[in-house]
Amino acid sequence: MTTCPPPPPARTLAPASVAVVLGTRPELVKLAPLIHELGDAARLVHTGQHWDETMSGRFLRDLGLPRPQLLTGVGGRPRAGQIALSLGQLDAAFAEDRPAAVVVQGDTNATLAGALAANARGIPLVHVEAGLRSFDRAMPEEHNRVMVDHVADLLCAATTGNAANLRAESLDEERIALTGNTVVEVVRRQLPDADARAALLAAHGVAPDGYVLATVHRPENTDTAGALRAVLTELDRIARTGTPVLFPMHPRTRAAVERFALDGLLARIAVTGPVGYAEFLGLARHAALLVSDSGGVQEECTVLGRPLLVVRRSTERPEAVEAGFAALVPPGPGLGDLAADWLADSPERLARLAATPSPYGDGLASARIAALTARLSERPVPVAA
Known part of the structure; x- marks a missing residue:
């Protein structure tokens, strides 16, 4: 496992070369500092899983995020329909304009769709907040996060416990990086x-x-x-x-x-x-x-x-x-x-x-993830069969 020191800002990525795929307001919040860190390299794609112009639009404005590419017909459907429709549209988008890397966060249906689309096209995949486990198979999110971890090329674990969960599932040590959680910087910036x-x-x-x-x-x-x-x-x-x-x-x-x-x-x-x-x-x-x-x-x-x-x-x-x-x-x-x-x-x-420190890190997670993403995007990944 790589324990990352605070890195210098990543500035080697080409404009719009990193597709950041999300579909809910919590993902907007958690990925906002990473999107800012990536700068013009970020290409924001919203599946529409939880799109509401009033609420989601307000979050975009409050967080200073660019208007995303918005997929169609996804919101309001059952889980399988959301994943299938998102996956089809993402695959077409990645075929037309292939990103150097794809970033997903957490455990939503959008996260799984983005991960599968990247994996199908052999695009390097970054999973932010990897290794979370409730060990409750009744939760759809548990299935999503486990599947994403097993296809991701870079597993950004927020805590040592998350990293231990990944190792317990025999995931390659070189894929795991202890980054901290972006929530620390989000709260500090937005409070x-x-x-x-x-x-x-x-x-x-x-x-x-x-x-x-x-x-x-x-x-x-x-x-x-x-x-x-x-x-x-x-x-x-x-x-x-x-x-x-x-x-x-x-x-x-x-x-x-x-x-x-x-x-x-x-x-x-x-x-x-x-x-x-x-x-x-x-x-x-x-x-x-x-x-x-x-x-x-x-x-x-x-x-x-x-x-x-x-x-x-x-x-x-x-x-x-x-x-x-x-x-x-x-x-x-x-x-x-x-x-x-x-x-x-x-x-x-x-x-x-x-007087109790947060267990989620030092507020430098986004800089670490951006630097690791830039490094990962330079490595070839075999195209899945």
Whole structure:
């Protein structure tokens, strides 16, 4: 395994020579610093897996990203349809204008489609955030990330634990690079300054360290009435104690609330529409407690120094739990019980987390990945049969 020192900026790549394939807003966030590092070498391709002009367009603007090439007909389809349609269009695009390398991140359907398209054309493939494992085969994302790791030419592991997962699957040591996670630099760059954060809290009518910030969007928590009711009941329970609960609601969750007629559970919760990434970070930075099923929030909380209850039964990011920032708790009374316990010792917990370093690296991941990508693009890769 290669442990990478902080490299000089990569400037040897030709314009538009690296296809960065993504399909969701979290991927936009996590890949933004790498896209900036690549500069005009980056060619942004969005599969449309989660494309919404209001939300996705806002993320592009907030993150300073170029308008992507957008595939058609992918959003809203089942998993197999998304992968198949994306793969066909990506293959045609790569045949017409072959990139020197393809970069994908994480474990989405777009990630798998981009990886398969690169592999089919013998194009060097970079997997950012390689080696994550939940060991939960019920998660489609687990299948996606495992398959991508096994076809990638460069495996950018964020942590030593991720690298160990790759070695345990007998992946070649020379393909693995310990880079850190781009989330560290994303949060540092996008977090609003103190004055902007103070104005943001005032606009929402909350005080620093005096509220809970919640997000819920994963299918396991929104696709059935029972699961969503369990989560909302516990958020309502927190709000009943007098601690404000801010709840920026994902469109999937809002649709589920309406479908299952659960609006009554929102009466005491401060529900807002989706917020921009910088605004979310500003609110998260001063929350006494975060409650979320998001993978990204599990990483962001370690940079912000905030405690998080992860509303899931398994996680591919155990580092946040091991470092004391987060705890796994499935929907149900245990969520409200643990929230009450953590809020009760909030000053001590916040002080301890403020002094705990993030397990996700030093904020130089994008520079490392860009340099390694430039090096990889110079090596020939055999065309797959």
